[in-house]
Amino acid sequence: MSRKPYVREVSKTTWFLSQPRYKRYMAREVTCVFILIYTFLLICALGALAKGPDAFQAFLHALRGPLGVLFNLAALVATVYHSMSWFDVTPQAMPIQRGEEFVPGNVIVGAHYGAWAVVSLIILIWGI
Amino acid sequence: MAKSNKPIFWGLFAAGGTVTAFVTPVLVLLTLFAAMGFSPDLFTYEALRGFAAHWLGKLIILGVIVLSLWHAAHRLRVTVHDFGVRADAVVAYVVYGIAGLGTLMTIVYLLRI
Numbered sequence: 079m080s081r082k083p084y085v086r087e088v089s090k091t092t093w094f095l096s097q098p099r100y101k102r103y104m105a106r107e108v109t110c111v112f113i114l115i116y117t118f119l120l121i122c123a124l125g126a127l128a129k130g131p132d133a134f135q136a137f138l139h140a141l142r143g144p145l146g147v148l149f150n151l152a153a154l155v156a157t158v159y160h161s162m163s164w165f166d167v168t169p170q171a172m173p174i175q176r177g178e179e180f181v182p183g184n185v186i187v188g189a190h191y192g193a194w195a196v197v198s199l200i201i202l203i204w205g206i
Numbered sequence: 207m208a209k210s211n212k213p214i215f216w217g218l219f220a221a222g223g224t225v226t227a228f229v230t231p232v233l234v235l236l237t238l239f240a241a242m243g244f245s246p247d248l249f250t251y252e253a254l255r256g257f258a259a260h261w262l263g264k265l266i267i268l269g270v271i272v273l274s275l276w277h278a279a280h281r282l283r284v285t286v287h288d289f290g291v292r293a294d295a296v297v298a299y300v301v302y303g304i305a306g307l308g309t310l311m312t313i314v315y316l317l318r319i
Contacts, residue, residue: 090290107288110281113226114304116234117274121311124267127258128318131251138240138249146241154234161227198232205236206246 106163112156115149165190215280215302222277225270258319271312279305 094100119141126137140146168190169183240249257263279301286297 090292094288104285104288107281107285110278110285113230113274114278114282116230116237117271117278118308119237120233120271121308121315123254124258124271124312124315124319127251127254128315134251134254138245141237141241142243143241147238150234150238150241154231154238157226157231157234160223161231164223164227194228197228201229201232202235205232206239 102163105159109156109160109163112153113160116153116157161194165194215276218273218276219280220277222273222275223281226274226277229270230274255319258316264316264319268312268316272309275305275308 094104123134123137126133165187169186172186174181174186236246236249239246258267283294283297283301286301287294291297
């Protein structure tokens with residue numbers, strides 16, 4: 079007896095292109111590449127900082143230019159996308175119960191966006 | 207009960223995802239300014255050195271960098287799988303190795319400041 083088993087034709091590498099939902103999922107996952115590279119950029123800055131003023135100036139100089147602008151722009155898009163996707167699922171990730179009722183999801187998400195804005199503004203004002 | 211190291215890596219992933227969601231976009235904005243030639247005050251050597259010399263500054267730098275690293279590493283492990291690479295054990299060693307190396311570098315640099 080030989081039956082032909084049912085094999086679903088799903089590509090291992092391009093499966094996520096079939097649905098917008100999957101594309102959004104992959105976009106969210108790929109943000110980690112930018113976060114990883116950017117974090118190593120920060121580590122380089124820290125290393126230059128530890129070395130001395132000349133090394134730090136050299137780091138700033140290397141950052142300047144089209145490549146640095148392009149990478150930081152791409153990283154900005156990726157990290158903002160990460161933040162939004164992260165905060166948007168907070169009601170599911172950590173539901174808060176008050177008495178009998180659960181705190182509405184949009185309140186939890188809104189609180190996170192508010193805190194994000196405050197933190198960003200503080201760092202921006204302090205940094206500039 | 208079977209022992210699993212999943213809670214450790216997942217905990218670092220979740221903590222890192224939260225930290226990086228709050229602070230990384232604005233940090234990228236500041237380095238973008240620096241890349242465009244407009245140097246924010248934060249990027250003067252003395253200001254940053256002063257911040258990193260204080261123990262609280264060290265703790266903040268360590269927390270942000272290390273948690274971001276382990277967040278990205280764990281998510282990258284899953285992402286590599288999603289792109290069709292079925293060698294999880296090797297991938298895990300590589301991505302966590304990168305995060306471990308970054309952690310070590312951060313600690314060494316902070317101790318030198």
